[in-house]
Amino acid sequence: MKPLHDTGEALDRLLEIVVLLNADMTESLAQQGLSVPRAHLAWVLHRDGPVTQRALADALDVTPRNVTGLVDGLVASGHVTREAHPTDRRATLVALTPDGTAALEAMAEGHQELAATLFETMSAPQLRAFRDGLEHVTQRLREAAGS
Amino acid sequence: MKPLHDTGEALDRLLEIVVLLNADMTESLAQQGLSVPRAHLAWVLHRDGPVTQRALADALDVTPRNVTGLVDGLVASGHVTREAHPTDRRATLVALTPDGTAALEAMAEGHQELAATLFETMSAPQLRAFRDGLEHVTQRLREAAGS
DNA sequence: TATTGTTATACTCTATAACTATA
């Protein structure tokens, strides 16, 4: 049985990382003219290719109305376009523009740089242990969310 | 030199934890009738005792206007009160109500339970290694933020 | 009838700027 103190301290450190990581991401995305929710949407497009707004609403777990707003913003900033669905005239397909794709690639590069910044100076065994810890925590959080 | 793959995977896991932790906190705070920003403000009051809105704006790193809105909400929900400042008639002191204090104590308890849920099943050495990793990452993030 | 996306409305969090009361 480990002291409660130790688990509390670990959680506090983890929460501080949440704050710092959020700030880092927000600032880095701003350089691509993206907010976190818009970047999330764009990232789904990058992963899945052009999809309907309905599919985006499901993927992002937000309402269709919310997707309308996010896509409006991304159209205005030139990151995506709305296109006619080839077979379903109710639906619209949202697709990345070349600028949007470029922003996503810059995001991916920044992601890789951040990973290097955070973990490059860890020894291989330390990184392995840390990654195991992360997996452990993820499991517990998933279980807690399910219940 | 470790493979880039490994650092990228560690970052991805960390980001997933950020998302899960955010969802968990948001839901748990909602049970106390609190949002994340309002809980943050209330937590400062719990730590520092009654303070002016100006001090809250500095502590939360938001504008005074924003504090007005957050305090309005917390007054409406019964978590805090506005009181006259004893010497400076421009200023108002924001203080936790008994209900607010109770909510904060429930928060602290939930925090401790979460820490137990996440780390109780880790071996002591594993927890130590993980905590070292968290500290390492925090350092790197702080340096990145400073630059 | 069911589904897609919109308009209408509203709430929270955030910001800047102008203003009031007080120091």
Add this chain to the structure above:
DNA sequence: TATAGTTATAGAGTATAACAATA
């Protein structure tokens, strides 16, 4: 003159509900 907090205004992100067009 400077400071504390407000009103005025704006924009992003979120939600529900009602509705139009289409399946």
